[in-house]
Amino acid sequence: MTSTLRRAGGFAAVGTLALAAPELGTAAAAPFAIVALLAAFVVDEGPVFELFARPQDRRDGRLNGLAGFALAATGLAILSTAPRESMPTAVFVAAILVVAYGNVGARAVEQWWTDPGRAIAGFSVVAFLAAVAGQLVVGWNLGGVPDLAAVVFLAAAGALVAALLRSMLYERDDPIVMLSTGLLLWLFHAIGVESGLVEVSVALTVTVALGYVSYRTGTASVPGMVTGVLLGLLTIVFGGVGWFAILIAFFAIGGLSAKYKYAEKERRGAAEDNEGARGSGNVLGNAAVALVAVIGFAASTGMQVDSTLFRFAFTGSLAAAMSDTLSSEIGVLFDEPRLITTLERVDPGTDGGITWQGYVVGVVGAALVAGVAVAVFTFDVPGLAALTVVVGGVAGMTVDSILGATLEGGRVGNQTVNFLGTLAGAVVSAVLAVALL
Structure with missing residues (x-):
């Protein structure tokens, strides 16, 4: 067993x-x-120090990593015991176990394979199982009967959120x-899960399968795959199958278009990086x-807002x-x-830069989504x-092109421009719906 796995x-x-x-x-x-205090001020040598010390900790002579981990857990614990509007205990436990045990899964996989996709899979699977077990233990200890659909959904969502953040940040x-992860799970819990256990399980299976296919076919990077699976799961659970059909249509057609005549795009100097595979920034820029909107739709009952606008x-x-x-x-071709x-x-x-052919294809793309x-x-x-x-x-699309011509580059990146373009599309469609329907 290596030191990273023991740690x-x-x-x-x-x-x-x-x-x-x-x-x-x-x-x-x-x-x-108590653990945070011991890590920060007491334990500076010996077997416990050697177990938890990361390379930077050894240079500093202090268990900063363990102290930060314990302080974050302390913060979530305080939120879960607040006098009013406290975080549910099950959410608190799930958020901690997702990170703690997910890292064990990732490190165990890394003993055998160097493929980052397998490490993310190891993290997600172990994190999911730990979060399910933790929620069930807490539910039974509190004397209640856990809602299995909610347990599975929160565990899966927590594992995916943590895996995504972990892939984007540092150890x-x-x-x-x-x-x-804890704050997002709290939000998801507050919205509630209307679907049953079978529906949640099918949603998780379908989105994971499609995410794996996107990764293996090269249309998504590892972070892009995790982001897509998370978006798909949330869309199915909070919106429904119809919402997911629209989302997957975009990802499938968009991913294939990035691969279309990729060599020719490379020759022209206009090809996407990473052989056209979508990263997390690209996925979030286009789908955030x-x-x-789908979360707003799920929460619209308590917001006294017409749910049709979110649609x-x-x-x-x-x-x-x-x-x-x-x-x-x-159009770039x-x-x-x-x-x-x-x-x-x-x-x-x-x-x-635009071509009339690209603009026409863009109109066809909007018509496909409308269909x-x-x-x-x-x-x-x-x-109508x-x-x-x-x-x-x-x-x-037009707003995206205008922003690309005027602002993109420097401090404003492509993902930000994509986000603002999709925001413009959402606002225009919602306003027109109010005016015409």
Whole structure:
């Protein structure tokens, strides 16, 4: 057993202290606070120090990593014992165990394989199982009957959120991963899970299978795969199968368009990095607005907001993402692009450069999303509903191109421009829905 795996096991043992929360009640933070104090000010040598010390800890002569981990757990424990609006104990336990035991899974896999995809899979599987077990133990100790659908969903969502953050950050950022995971799981718990255990299990199986296919076919990087699986799971659980159909249509068609004539795009100097595989930034830039819309839809009952607006915001944002993706990936193959703001000739791949062929393909992309939306949703006036989605998609594509020509580069990156373009598509579609329907 290597030192990294032993160290991960030590952190997992500390994380297991969370299971004592039902017995400790308001003192649930005490064990972690004690560990943080010992790590920061007392333990500076000996076998315990050697077990938990990371390379930087040895240079500093202090267990900073363990102290940060324990302090993050202390913070979540305090939130779970607050007098009012406290974090559910099961969520607190799941967030800690996801990080603590997920790292054990990743380190164990790394003993045998160097493939980052397998390490992420090891992290996610062990984190999921630990979170399920932790929630069940806490539920039974508190004398209640756990909702198995909610248990599975929160465990899966927590494992995916932590795996995504872990792949984007560094090992020493476990406290950030833990706190972020806990707060997001708290939000998901507050929204509630209406689906049954079978529906949640099928949703998880389908999204994981599709994520694996996207990774193996090269249409998504490891972080992009995890992001896609998480978005898919949340979309199915909070929205439904129809919402997921629109999301997967965008990812499938958009991913294939990035691969289309990739060698020719490389020759023109306009190819995407990583052989067209989507990373987490690309996925979130195109789908973050859609995710907020589906969460808003799930929470709309308590917000006294018409849920239909979130449906149009969702479809409009993805129509904009589809339009922009197809217009960029296909349009770049044609000669004589012009800058959208001045119409002057520019080189292929220039930010804000468009061709009429690419623009037409972008309109077709918005129409594809509108067609899927009309097929899976029930609208009073399907024709007008489709029109609002198409107009929103084209508007978002246009905004994306204008921002690319004027702001992109320097401090404003492509992901930010994509986000603002999809936001424009969502807003235009929602406003048109209010005006026309």
